[in-house]
Amino acid sequence: MKNDLSSNPLRQLYRRTYVLRVLGMGLGTLPIAVVLQQRHGSWQAWAWAVLVCFAWPHLAFLMARHGRDPAAAERRNLLLDSFFAGTCAPLMHFNLLPSVVLIAVVAADKVTTGIRGLWLRSLGWTAAGIVLGGLLTGFAAAPASDMAVVVASLPILVIHTLVVSAISYSLVRRVQLQNLRLKELAHTDPLTGLHTRRHWEQGIAAMLAALRPDATATLLLIDLDDFKVVNDTHGHPIGDDVLRAIGAIVREHAADRGLAGRLGGDEIALVLPVDSSAAGAIAERIRADVESLRFPLAPSLRCSVSIGIASRPRGENHPRQWIEAADRALYQAKDAGRNRVGSHAPDLPPL
Template sequence: MNTGPSGTEAAQATVFSSPRARAALPRRIYRYRMLGMGLGALAMAMVLWELQAGPLRWILCALTGLAWPHLAYQLAKRSADPFKAEQRNLLADSAIAAFWVPLMHFNLLPSVLLLALSAADKVNSDVPGIFRRTLPVSVAALLAGGLATGFAFEPASSTAVILACLPMLLIHTGLVSLGRQQLVRKVVQKNRELDLLGRVDRVTGLALRGHWERDAALALHDVHALDRPATLLLIDVDGFKRVNDDSGHLAGDALLRAAGAALRTLLRPGDIAGRYGGDEFAVVCPATGLEEAARLAEAYRAAVETIVLAEAPDHGHSVSIGIALAGRGHARIEDWIHEADAALYEAKRSGRNRLVLSPGEALGATG
């Protein structure tokens, strides 16, 4: 009768994992409380009409359906701790729902709906333990209402009362379900973002080393199992430390970001790229021989030369690349990387800004 989207236990932790989310609880519940209380008051009013109730119960009905949702929101909004204040409002919601059961002389359908939807709303509020805390409050309110009415018992629900209950049953339940679906989608999206953060380097946009090594090992396995070629490029960003020292770490990050973006632009479907170290990238090119891999490496080397950074306008940029074709002697991924690393060392030793094919043939040297 009051609250909004629900979630599983995992979703609960996500919903209230930040102060901002906790402070937003009153606003999230407000619209659902207005809807639930308003539709509930419609059913209450029909029962009161049939009971020919006096003005006091009509006033209470108006306060329940029209005034309480707004008052509850203001109480929570102006509280020093909106999250705790809204929990008190939720307890009051349950008490109000239970109090109305004897006020309606236990009219069966609206009484069941009020209690059932109120209980479900506590579960759906995502506030841990709130349902358990509402139980004694609800029992006390029901007993108080019963004492006030002498426990008058008229459970029969007329057709008019049934029709008045339908909006509460259908509209409120449907919108709460829709809200829950939206929450679940947000949780799924957040989980995807967290998974992406665990797999992708935030600066370069390339895979983190652990994930890259796993995929590279699978590519090496295919080399041995399927007898198809694969080539490894090990890339060092020349002068990265100098850019860091001369222009600061923001400039260094900008260089890595630009170098990573240039590499991603040139990758082909199936290529496996990752950030191997601080200023080193690695690319596995499955089903690719040395000649084709060298063309890709040269295109990348030339692309990096065109990078211009506002953070380091006086620096030119280049990369050195070692290239190794996977072979039967590479039983482990480390063996393959070791050979590519030897070629990369040769590229740096012989002047940088060039690519070297294992076991040492230099290409694309610019001096």
């Protein structure tokens, strides 16, 4: 695989900086050209300006793209940017506004790369460019900037700043979206779309702490019957399809009022803010929906779940006892023949 196709973001740096380099150097041509025209610059000065502002951005791109280490090559290019910007200041006899703007713009480009300390290292290269250019021009100085120079400096000052801001905003938004995605992955099981066990347990603990002592809530513990047989007979991809389908059913019945999570393997928990009778009816609908599932890639496959129900323990704000009660009800359903609902709530009529 070619270096420029590497997944390492730093190896793609030369692609991102290419646009900024072309834009910054190109717009920097305007004030340089105005100053050179005003002081009747030599052909050598004009040639250097053309080389720096037009040829260098493309040469830097090619050097990084075809280099053995594109990231290292681009870091060198960025330092050379500062050197070239430094040479432009004495080239313009240190005309104040365009000299400051060019050096500041090049320094800002270093900051946008995100490479720690790069802008600080670039200051030495800028100083070297100023010294070398000064030696060649005799350090001639004419710092005053007339209106023509001011106007010529505005495009790079305004346009480059806006472009850098837009790129920085895009990078910030990308990081924010990635952080949201990581947070979502940390909280959501990617297969079923339900909460992860840790996030579900945190949600249950918070809910119990917030509930009034007389508030009702019911826990449904759902377990796929003979899941190992499903995987052994039809393969793990079909097993994943089954879990995905059951997760969708649970999410549908949970809607916005329930808290559903995958506790691990084929076990799913659902807490609903209803009494055990209403929860029993919901559990029966979940059981029936799972029983009616059909899979085109496994036409003979029939699935079922066993569900254990437990009402919220009175005066108990720790989820452990609640889960243990639902687990006992689940095993009662398993022992009774599977594909049924078991209850640990005394007020729940048998189903």
